[in-house]
Amino acid sequence: MNTGIGTRVKMAIETLGTVTQSEVARRVGMSRDAFNRSVNGQRTFAPVELGRISRTLGVSLHWLVTGDPQPALAPGDSIPDPVTATVAYPAAAYRQVRLVPPWTLNTSTSMRSAPAEAAASARSLAVAAAGERFIEDLPAALAAAFGLDIFILQGGPEFDARAVHLDHSAYVAVRGTGMWFAANYALARELGHLLHGEFPPIDARTSATRGWADDFADHFLVPDDLLGPAIGEADTAALGALLWDTGVSAEVLRRRIAAVAPGSRAEAALGWHTTLALVANHIEGFSGQSRANVYRGIRVPQKLLEAQLEAVGRGEADGHVLAWMLDVPLEELAPRPGIRGGRA
Numbered sequence: 001m002n003t004g005i006g007t008r009v010k011m012a013i014e015t016l017g018t019v020t021q022s023e024v025a026r027r028v029g030m031s032r033d034a035f036n037r038s039v040n041g042q043r044t045f046a047p048v049e050l051g052r053i054s055r056t057l058g059v060s061l062h063w064l065v066t067g068d069p070q071p072a073l074a075p076g077d078s079i080p081d082p083v084t085a086t087v088a089y090p091a092a093a094y095r096q097v098r099l100v101p102p103w104t105l106n107t108s109t110s111m112r113s114a115p116a117e118a119a120a121s122a123r124s125l126a127v128a129a130a131g132e133r134f135i136e137d138l139p140a141a142l143a144a145a146f147g148l149d150i151f152i153l154q155g156g157p158e159f160d161a162r163a164v165h166l167d168h169s170a171y172v173a174v175r176g177t178g179m180w181f182a183a184n185y186a187l188a189r190e191l192g193h194l195l196h197g198e199f200p201p202i203d204a205r206t207s208a209t210r211g212w213a214d215d216f217a218d219h220f221l222v223p224d225d226l227l228g229p230a231i232g233e234a235d236t237a238a239l240g241a242l243l244w245d246t247g248v249s250a251e252v253l254r255r256r257i258a259a260v261a262p263g264s265r266a267e268a269a270l271g272w273h274t275t276l277a278l279v280a281n282h283i284e285g286f287s288g289q290s291r292a293n294v295y296r297g298i299r300v301p302q303k304l305l306e307a308q309l310e311a312v313g314r315g316e317a318d319g320h321v322l323a324w325m326l327d328v329p330l331e332e333l334a335p336r337p338g339i340r341g342g343r344a
Contacts, residue, residue: 004318005050006039008064012057019056028052044323044330048156051085061085065092065321082157084202087164087173090151090300093321094166097307101171103148103194115212118195119219122146135221135247137294138184139174142191143301150187152176152299154327161186165199176298180291181249181275185217192216221248222256231257232264236273239266240282243275247291250275298327 013024025035028049037043045053054061094100113121125145126134134141139150149171160182161174172190177183192213193199226242234242243253254270261267270278305325311317312333319333326333 004041005045005064005320006041008067009039009045009053009057012053012059012064016057024053024056027056041318042331044320046155047086047089047153047324048082050089051082054085055081061088062092062095065089066096083159083162086153086156087159087162087202089153089324090149090171090173090304091164091166093304093308093325096317096321097304097311099304099307101149101166101169101301102303103146103171104169115192115215116219116224118192119216120223122191122195122216123220123223135184135245136291138187138247139294139299142187146191148172148191148194149301149304150174150299151301152295152297154296154298161190162202163190163193163199164202170194170199171301174295177295178292180295181243181247181252183295184221184247185249185252188217188220189213192220218252218256222246222253224260227256227260232261232266234266236269236278237282239269240278240280244279244283250278298325300325 009024010021013019013021019027021035021039022032025032028035029052030038030049034043038045038049050064051061053059054064122145126141129145130137130141134145139152142148143150151171151173152175153173154176156175159175161172163170163172172187172194174183174187190213192215196212196216198211198213226246239250239253243250246253250270250273254267257264257267257270305322308317308322308325312319312322319330323330323333
């Protein structure tokens with residue numbers, strides 16, 4: 001019988017024996033009412049809340065989600081920081097239904113060449129899988145081109161994107177945002193980490209540290225063939241159009257232009273104007289809504305969602321993970337008295 005996340009939280013509190021439910025709620029930043037409703041199965045715990053609970057009670061996040069003592073990530077990561085707890089939540093979702101992410105590191109995807117060369121190869125795969133306009137939905141394009149599971153996660157701590165390595169497979173979690181150009185870059189950077197076989201700690205990404213994966217992202221999104229000899233003289237209208245076509249920020253494009261035309265008028269213009277101002281002012285009928293919608297709302301791989309649906313239907317999962325995936329209240333998944341399949 002599946003005891004459920006709420007029951008396991010109560011069990012951990014009782015086992016610890018030194019704190020009350022009210023004290024745990026206070027420590028993890030939840031109201032007493034929200035905490036009580038969550039442990040009683042009337043509300044879904046957010047991934048970041050479960051991460052804080054695991055730290056507060058000294059128990060594994062993976063055990064809280066699945067009831068399986070196996071840790072969600074590598075040994076030593078069972079009591080994670082808030083960012084790790086958030087991006088590790090899908091790992092527990094896979095293991096709850098005995099699935100693994102489809103992406104694996106092998107000779108066809110491992111790229112040890114220079115970042116620009118690897119980016120050109122990766123871009124060719126993206127174009128082949130999703131067409132020249134693959135930037136319109138970069139998560140879908142990378143899923144199709146590389147068999148990469150990509151999650152869009154809402155709320156929680158501040159992060160942009162993280163690749164999560166599980167044994168011989170991996171997935172990528174991207175934080176939901178309306179800044180599609182920032183999310184595109186973060187996702188391309190994490191693809192670079194995976195293709196290069198790099199797995200830096202989840203909580204150790206800094207804007208001050210640039211490496212192979214960052215250079216890969218620059219060239220993947222803004223290839224050299226878009227930076228012709230006259231790029232330094234491009235006016236703001238041309239720059240706005242290029243930003244839209246490449247799906248990057250003004251800062252990324254400025255960095256690429258500075259490498260081929262340092263001190264140019266175009267480089268200066270990109271430093272003076274914001275991304276959205278350049279795009280909106282110089283593309284007729286501009287609307288960034290479709291781009292922004294790509295990274296708004298929870299997005300999960302279809303195969304994992306279907307497996308969770310089946311597990312809940314068989315009574316093998318309590319619906320907590322599924323409610324998170326569907327972004328619905330937990331009570332919407334509970335059987336109701338008088339309805340076929342419900343409790344009388």
